[in-house]
Amino acid sequence: MKSIRFLSLTASLLAASIAWAEPAKEELDACCQAEVDSAPFTQLSLYQLDATYTSDSGQTVSLGDFRGRPVVVTMFFASCGYACPLLVSDMTKIKEFLPAEIRDDVALVLVSFDVERDTPEALHQYKSDRMLDDQWILLHGNDDAVSELAALLGVKYKLENNGMYSHSNLITVLNSEGEIVHQRGGLKGGLEETARAIVGVVNQE
Amino acid sequence: MSPQFRLGAPRWSLLGAIVLALTLGGVARGNTAGMTFVSAGVYAPLFTGPEDPDEIPVPSFFIDTQPVTNGDYLTFVQANPQWRRSQVSPIFADESYLKHWAGDLELGRLAPADSPIVHVSWFTARAYARWLGKRLPTTAEWERTAAVGYDGPDGKNDVELSGDIYRWFASPTLAVIPTANNARPNYLGVKGLFGYIWEWVADFSTSMVTGESRGDSGLDRDLFCSAGSVGAKETNDYAAFMRMALRSSLKANNNTSSLGFRCARDAD
Numbered sequence: 001m002k003s004i005r006f007l008s009l010t011a012s013l014l015a016a017s018i019a020w021a022e023p024a025k026e027e028l029d030a031c032c033q034a035e036v037d038s039a040p041f042t043q044l045s046l047y048q049l050d051a052t053y054t055s056d057s058g059q060t061v062s063l064g065d066f067r068g069r070p071v072v073v074t075m076f077f078a079s080c081g082y083a084c085p086l087l088v089s090d091m092t093k094i095k096e097f098l099p100a101e102i103r104d105d106v107a108l109v110l111v112s113f114d115v116e117r118d119t120p121e122a123l124h125q126y127k128s129d130r131m132l133d134d135q136w137i138l139l140h141g142n143d144d145a146v147s148e149l150a151a152l153l154g155v156k157y158k159l160e161n162n163g164m165y166s167h168s169n170l171i172t173v174l175n176s177e178g179e180i181v182h183q184r185g186g187l188k189g190g191l192e193e194t195a196r197a198i199v200g201v202v203n204q205e
Numbered sequence: 206m207s208p209q210f211r212l213g214a215p216r217w218s219l220l221g222a223i224v225l226a227l228t229l230g231g232v233a234r235g236n237t238a239g240m241t242f243v244s245a246g247v248y249a250p251l252f253t254g255p256e257d258p259d260e261i262p263v264p265s266f267f268i269d270t271q272p273v274t275n276g277d278y279l280t281f282v283q284a285n286p287q288w289r290r291s292q293v294s295p296i297f298a299d300e301s302y303l304k305h306w307a308g309d310l311e312l313g314r315l316a317p318a319d320s321p322i323v324h325v326s327w328f329t330a331r332a333y334a335r336w337l338g339k340r341l342p343t344t345a346e347w348e349r350t351a352a353v354g355y356d357g358p359d360g361k362n363d364v365e366l367s368g369d370i371y372r373w374f375a376s377p378t379l380a381v382i383p384t385a386n387n388a389r390p391n392y393l394g395v396k397g398l399f400g401y402i403w404e405w406v407a408d409f410s411t412s413m414v415t416g417e418s419r420g421d422s423g424l425d426r427d428l429f430c431s432a433g434s435v436g437a438k439e440t441n442d443y444a445a446f447m448r449m450a451l452r453s454s455l456k457a458n459n460n461t462s463s464l465g466f467r468c469a470r471d472a473d
Contacts, residue, residue: 043294043295043296044294044295044296045296046296048294048296048297147407147408147410148328148331150410151327151328151410151456151457152296152457154456155410156410157410
């Protein structure tokens with residue numbers, strides 16, 4: 001009897017944890033995934049990459065899961081003390097520049113090239129430390145996945161001896177098909193232009 | 206029933222299972238035919254910051270004894286239609302991908318089956334390596350392989366070797382690249398590291414070179430430059446500079462008339 005009760009408790013805990021982990025995924029599904037899922041990716045789509053990542057909420061994600069909505073993607077590493085916090089706040093500003101009606105449709109994606117330290121748990125911590133809401137998706141991938149994405153985005157990065165990375169500062173806008181439509185390099189200005197590129201993506205659809 | 210008897214039969218089958226597992230494991234780890242074992246060693250990076258070590262350790266690995274050939278690559282695209290010239294995505298390979306071939310599945314006279322493959326991008330080279338369960342060598346692995354001489358483990362003072370390298374730099378890229386079958390092997394037995402083509406490495410995008418650029422004649426002018434040598438230690442290792450400059454100027458979907466690759470794999 002005792003063991004049955006224990007079992008059912010475990011089962012409900014399991015169910016609860018699954019339910020807890022689900023919402024973000026449902027959000028993606030709720031958008032337009034079902035209708036476009038079957039069509040092949042376009043020739044210029046980054047979603048042709050078949051690598052999978054683990055999100056800050058522990059889900060397995062492939063980039064193609066973002067299909068159907070505009071994406072702002074930046075490569076970073078969590079222990080970065082200089083440029084990365086700026087890039088994150090720049091992405092927040094880009095969102096604020098968007099018209100209210102599309103502001104919540106954009107996926108804000110951060111992909112870490114620090115595959116050792118930025119585990120999904122560490123990214124989860126970073127997300128709550130910086131008070132980023134669920135519009136943000138932080139991704140952990142293996143070396144292969146990260147170098148492949150970096151190559152496609154044109155991000156160069158290198159682990160220095162002091163444990164920090166030298167890297168390009170690049171914010172990229174993808175359209176709903178995962179094609180690069182805009183890139184903002186450096187750390188100064190250009191945010192309104194990036195926001196306009198996102199508006200352009202939404203208007204085209 | 207004696208315990209010995211009961212244990213006897215399972216013990217044999219256990220041994221059989223271990224033998225089988227080892228055999229299968231060996232197969233799964235892959236074939237190292239055509240590859241050369243390179244023992245653990247060190248690589249001295251060309252550009253180092255003030256806190257960086259002068260040498261970084263390189264674990265042992267296997268590397269292809271010769272560059273991948275047109276014939277090898279043809280087998281790959283036959284088996285993987287998405288990597289054929291007519292079908293490859295432009296984000297993975299630009300418009301000059303395999304442009305020296307006569308057709309999608311036809312080598313033609315500019316691409317002898319035995320000659321090193323060129324006009325391939327980092328993405329396509331990587332896809333080829335993965336298809337064989339291999340990978341591209343890292344810069345450290347490639348440079349470690351190329352740092353040996355013809356007759357000894359240190360190529361730095363090998364006059365014959367450096368003479369051959371500079372002769373190659375001074376000569377223009379040939380329209381038809383000859384086979385590396387007859388190349389003089391280095392001390393490790395590896396052939397064609399220079400004299401034929403330049404080669405992709407897995408981490409080419411970490412070669413961040415800034416500084417002045419100078420024009421040069423032997424290379425595809427749009428893509429390569431020979432960079433200034435600020436911060437470098439081995440200022441006389443011109444060949445390594447050239448490779449560094451090349452890597453830092455490439456994009457992952459570029460394909461050029463003198464850039465090919467060879468594969469590597471972990472030793473354990």
